[in-house]
Amino acid sequence: MRTTPILILFLFIGQLLLAQSDQDKVLETVNVNSIKGHIYFLADDLLRGRETGTPENKIAASYLANAFRKYGVQPNPASGDYYQEVKLERSYPAKSATLTIGGLEIGNTAGLRVGNMSYEGDFVYAGYGLEDNYEGLDVKGKVVLIKAGNVTGGEAQRAFSLLGEKRDIAMEKGAVAVVEFIKAQDQMWGYIDHQFNAPGIALAKGEKDKSPQFTYMWVQDADGSLSTKISSKPVHSGQMKLEVPEKEAVVSYNVVGMVTGTDPELKDEFIIYSAHYDHVGIGSPDATGDTIYNGARDNAVGTTTVLSMAENLAKYPTKRSALFILFTGEEKGLLGSKYYVENPVLPLKQMVYCFNSDNGGYNDTSLTTIVGLNRTTAAEHIKTASAQFGLNAIDDPAPEQGLFDRSDNVHFARKGIPAPTFSMGFSSFDGEVTKYYHRPGDEADTMDYTYLEKFFRAYVLSGRLIADDPTTPVWTSGDKYEKAAQALYKD
Numbered sequence: 001m002r003t004t005p006i007l008i009l010f011l012f013i014g015q016l017l018l019a020q021s022d023q024d025k026v027l028e029t030v031n032v033n034s035i036k037g038h039i040y041f042l043a044d045d046l047l048r049g050r051e052t053g054t055p056e057n058k059i060a061a062s063y064l065a066n067a068f069r070k071y072g073v074q075p076n077p078a079s080g081d082y083y084q085e086v087k088l089e090r091s092y093p094a095k096s097a098t099l100t101i102g103g104l105e106i107g108n109t110a111g112l113r114v115g116n117m118s119y120e121g122d123f124v125y126a127g128y129g130l131e132d133n134y135e136g137l138d139v140k141g142k143v144v145l146i147k148a149g150n151v152t153g154g155e156a157q158r159a160f161s162l163l164g165e166k167r168d169i170a171m172e173k174g175a176v177a178v179v180e181f182i183k184a185q186d187q188m189w190g191y192i193d194h195q196f197n198a199p200g201i202a203l204a205k206g207e208k209d210k211s212p213q214f215t216y217m218w219v220q221d222a223d224g225s226l227s228t229k230i231s232s233k234p235v236h237s238g239q240m241k242l243e244v245p246e247k248e249a250v251v252s253y254n255v256v257g258m259v260t261g262t263d264p265e266l267k268d269e270f271i272i273y274s275a276h277y278d279h280v281g282i283g284s285p286d287a288t289g290d291t292i293y294n295g296a297r298d299n300a301v302g303t304t305t306v307l308s309m310a311e312n313l314a315k316y317p318t319k320r321s322a323l324f325i326l327f328t329g330e331e332k333g334l335l336g337s338k339y340y341v342e343n344p345v346l347p348l349k350q351m352v353y354c355f356n357s358d359n360g361g362y363n364d365t366s367l368t369t370i371v372g373l374n375r376t377t378a379a380e381h382i383k384t385a386s387a388q389f390g391l392n393a394i395d396d397p398a399p400e401q402g403l404f405d406r407s408d409n410v411h412f413a414r415k416g417i418p419a420p421t422f423s424m425g426f427s428s429f430d431g432e433v434t435k436y437y438h439r440p441g442d443e444a445d446t447m448d449y450t451y452l453e454k455f456f457r458a459y460v461l462s463g464r465l466i467a468d469d470p471t472t473p474v475w476t477s478g479d480k481y482e483k484a485a486q487a488l489y490k491d
Contacts, residue, residue: 022468026312032450032452035453035456039300039301039304042277043442044294049293049294049295051279052329052332053090053250060277061083064326065081068324071315072315073310073313073314077346079345083253084254084340086251086254086335086336087249088251088329089248090201090249093199093200094242095244096243099179099217099219099239101145102236102238104229106219111196111215111218117215117244118241118242119177122143122235124143124144124175124235125231126139126144127146128146128166129147129169129170130169139173139174141174141175143176143177143178144175145181145236146178146180148180148182148218148221157402159182161401166178177216177217181221181226181227182218186222190284191438192220194284202332204249215242254339256326258270258322258324259313259317261467262317262319263319267319267320268321269321269472270352271318271321271351271352271355272323272353272356272412273323273355273463274327274357274412275357276329276407277303277327279294279295279298279299279331292440296446298361298442299359301359301452302356302359303326305459308456309460312460319467322467323351327340334408334411337412338411341415348415349488351412352417352473353376353466354413355420355422355459355463355466356412359423361424361434361435361436362426363433364425365448366425367393367425367426368386368391368392368423368458368459370382371395371403371409372409372413373395375420376420376474377471377473378420381465381469382458382466385461386458389457389461391454394427398426398429416481416484416485416486416489417488418474422462425455
């Protein structure tokens with residue numbers, strides 16, 4: 001057969017296409033203009049902070065669903081569209097709340113409340129409210145008094161991370177309520193007040209859910225004097241009264257899509273690419289009078305990593321399949337991810353890795369910071385991908401903050417699925433990281449997009465390398481979630 005110059009040209013082009021590297025595929029789909037388009041929309045004032053349960057949160061969900069549709073991502077296999085309905089309940093702050101302990105009237109309270117309460121009797125002091133602190137104490141039917149944090153400190157961030165554990169312990173011991181004294185200065189207390197004294201959202205309880213009502217109340221104790229007085233006696237007499245309005249049913253949505261893998265066997269394994277798209281809505285004004293908490297860093301950036309992954313994999317699928325999940329309700333207590341793991345659209349045992357992305361801020365544009373990097377065997381892929389774009393991947397530099405357990409990844413980890421969180425670069429958890437955190441100044445135009453382009457490319461290339469590796473990623477030997485993984489993947 002005679003070979004013509006045109007045929008040679010076609011063969012050459014074909015060889016080039018076959019030789020196209022993963023990095024080339026990333027460069028083709030991930031660019032600064034697409035990144036800006038997503039972030040500027042999600043963080044626009046018109047979306048009023050994307051608070052869960054608001055119309056603006058639903059507009060954000062629609063935008064994300066239509067991005068999946070535009071890219072050619074397959075819809076949620078359980079519903080046939082790009083949504084997973086999450087049924088919630090909106091609760092309202094107490095119409096009236098009084099707290100008196102040992103004759104001392106307590107002010108500046110904020111609480112997680114589930115119903116009316118009228119209690120008069122013993123208030124039992126239980127240290128930090130952790131398991132060891134209850135030794136020898138009888139708290140059944142009583143209110144427990146505790147200090148925030150643990151032996152390493154009582155900062156607000158640590159109090160948040162321990163809240164669920166302390167509440168569960170107190171309920172198991174038979175207490176009817178917890179009052180926790182927290183060393184929070186006025187700025188942090190303003191944030192706490194916004195979170196807990198504003199209307200709240202929780203997962204709706206099913207008809208068969210008969211869990212008892214329980215009240216968890218925080219008290220501002222800026223200088224520690226109140227907790228010092230409380231700790232001076234093991235038992236105090238007191239009163240606690242709350243009058244709470246009825247709850248209201250609310251519907252929100254996780255946004256879900258998928259891309260089927262190319263390998264006949266590995267396509268039955270899925271990599272989850274996840275982030276939360278909600279933020280905290282409207283709050284106290286800053287010095288400029290701005291009240292809209294835009295959430296560009298937290299978490300329009302994380303949301304855009306998943307959109308970038310979806311666009312890339314829809315065009316260039318990997319060997320393993322991909323499941324994209326954008327969660328609602330993270331800022332209300334990781335609600336969307338909690339709902340998802342209890343109501344998965346595909347069996348959890350097929351999910352071999354969850355590559356979550358969440359952010360507060362950054363202080364080092366030479367880094368990607370992966371919370372839990374070295375806890376899974378995929379660490380080298382993430383380091384390699386970051387290096388390809390001039391970034392150094394590091395593990396969590398501030399483990400004392402408990403960041404691994406403060407994002408949606410933790411619900412998947414508890415089920416046994418390896419699940420780190422990919423974050424913008426921070427080498428220390430300092431003011432440069434937190435100055436925009438849950439503040440009105442977290443606007444789209446305050447970020448370094450030259451850095452973000454490299455950051456997003458590193459995430460997408462990391463995902464590709466993990467999804468194409470013949471070896472399935474697992475927890476590093478000895479990890480606290482390894483036993484859960486053994487139970488999940490035992491067959």
